[in-house]
Amino acid sequence: MDRIDPLGDLRRGEYCGKLRASDVGRELVLCGWVQRRRDHGGVIFVDLRDRTGIAQVVFKPDTAPAAHARAESLRSEFVLAVRGRVEARAPDAANPNLPTGEVELLADEVRILNTASTPPFPIEDDIEIDEEVRLRHRVHDLRRPCMQRSLELRHRLLQSVRRTCTELGLLEIETPNLTRATPEGARDLLVPSRLQPGSFYALPQSPQLIKQMLMAAGFDAYFQIVRCFRDEDGRSDRQLEFTQIDLELSFVGVDEILELLEEITVRGFRETLGVELERPFPRLSFAEAMARFGSDRPDTRIQLEIVDLSDVLAGSGFKVFSGAIASGGVVRALPVHDADSLTRGDLDRFESEAKNWGARGLAWVRVAADGSWQSPIAKFLSDAEREKIAERSSLRPGSLVFFGADREPVVCKVLGRLREALGARLERFDGRAWDPLFVVDFPLFKEDEQGQLSYMHMPFVAPLEEDIELISSEPLRVRATHYDLVLNGVELGSGSLRNHRSSVQLEILEALGYSEAKARDRFGFLLDALDAGAPPHGGFAFGFDRMSLLIAGGDSLREVIAFPKTQRMQDLIMDAPSRIDPEQLQELGLRVRLPRGEPK
């Protein structure tokens, strides 16, 4: 019905959100979307929106009757070019809530560049719309100011990182997306090969090995902003495809790399938020982080710390405690002072959470105003034990202390998460907005659930030089050169020095259960590259999406990814993944066999 006008020779003279009192008198064209139309029968007001903000356009029947007549047909989200003159608003007509509120554009001419279907929800911040609706109508969702802001911040962070790396002499080099499956931990996303039916490419989980080959090739400082893929179930902080700032340097030690990471991070915050992070970032050993905070990515702003009680409870008559220690575990406690606001119901909820995290139970002691202990387990503890617990936990009236007794990793996980939950519930923060730190000195290996030796991060991490001799004898004692960058309890990324001697690399692979033949079969290209004269090297990878999320603020990666996938890794915008034609399958030498039922 509505006539659609050509843009013709109209060109935008200013962004809507940029109009200021200093623009009064300018004749210019604004382009944008109709946020809202207020039709007074005579005068018509239109809020015109672009990615910078909103400006008010006025259509008057007496000054521009044709434009006014056209304006009557305007609807939400119509796309306009409006030519007119910027005028100052009368003081009582100004809108102090808008940056552009002192002025308005008096329209001479309006061109409707496109009409628009009715938006499924208002294009505003602070609306509560079901996530599925937002994803299905992502175009509208992305028009909301907060999304525009988030993606712009992400852009500025990206540019900042790229600039910093470039200025520091790192070369940006691209690596293939169609690569070979390597056992880096996660499930690979596979791409079938047409020319070699039955064979598959794997999308990179990270460019780890290929960047090591760049080091061997003599590109002694590399970085890349690179898409990576891991075929695992989604979380609010995990997407199937995600972006890494990947970097690697030769002829350096850990300190030089950490300094570079600090520089990238500090400049990133400065150039996006204008925030100046305090340097140097504190360094925490893995052992200390786990002991005090129960996490390898602690938020040290939370003013709660774990204490160890293993030594005082090893001989306890309470078998839950002494038994855990006897079988090689630990007993630790998380004291919380001034905890009267926590009800018995809260404690029960925390216990059920703890069970969800792997605990068998969650013992607690509460100190009443008269100093007496209210606790389901107090009767099992001797006076001496109670005294020691009270001393080490600094208990006083109003204190509450939670106990964890199990294998050390379980206790750390449970008390660590409990610490975060309690910190949030009781608002025990020290007031700092930003808490960057490095966690260093990770172990090289760990034992998995079945007691099998496995790598902590990945099999290419170099051990500390003095621990190399322990690889075959006492692998669990081998310390790694691995480090993590942690910000506000979020792991922003991790890195390490890598094995540049094939002998050490082979020794580690053998400790992990690879025979030399198998190691050469899977990683021959890496071992050959090392043998070709690889220099000592190491690097890092930032989780760029998480970094963007911290800067933009929000709870989910979906807020900083233009077109994210759902938890089940579906793309609701394009409706992917989708079925494909039988011809395409045939060409790839594939036949689909669904787990149940007939292929649809």
Added chain:
RNA sequence: GGGGUGGUAGUUCAACUGGUUAGAGCACCGGCCUGUCACGCCGGAAGUUGCGGGUUCGAGUCCCGUCCGCCCCGCCA
């Protein structure tokens, strides 16, 4: 794969223990209105209650199955 939670108009929600024609705000459509900015006033249209089956005289409501979103565990740095 498992646990939790939700799915009713475009959207956000309501509908007590099963009971008349499934309601309301916003949005939408029409009319009126010359300084609004969450404009206002009058009127209107709008529903496969996610889907399938069952119980019942009767199902949005109860039962079974299934699909989807979100949070979490597993998995994954």
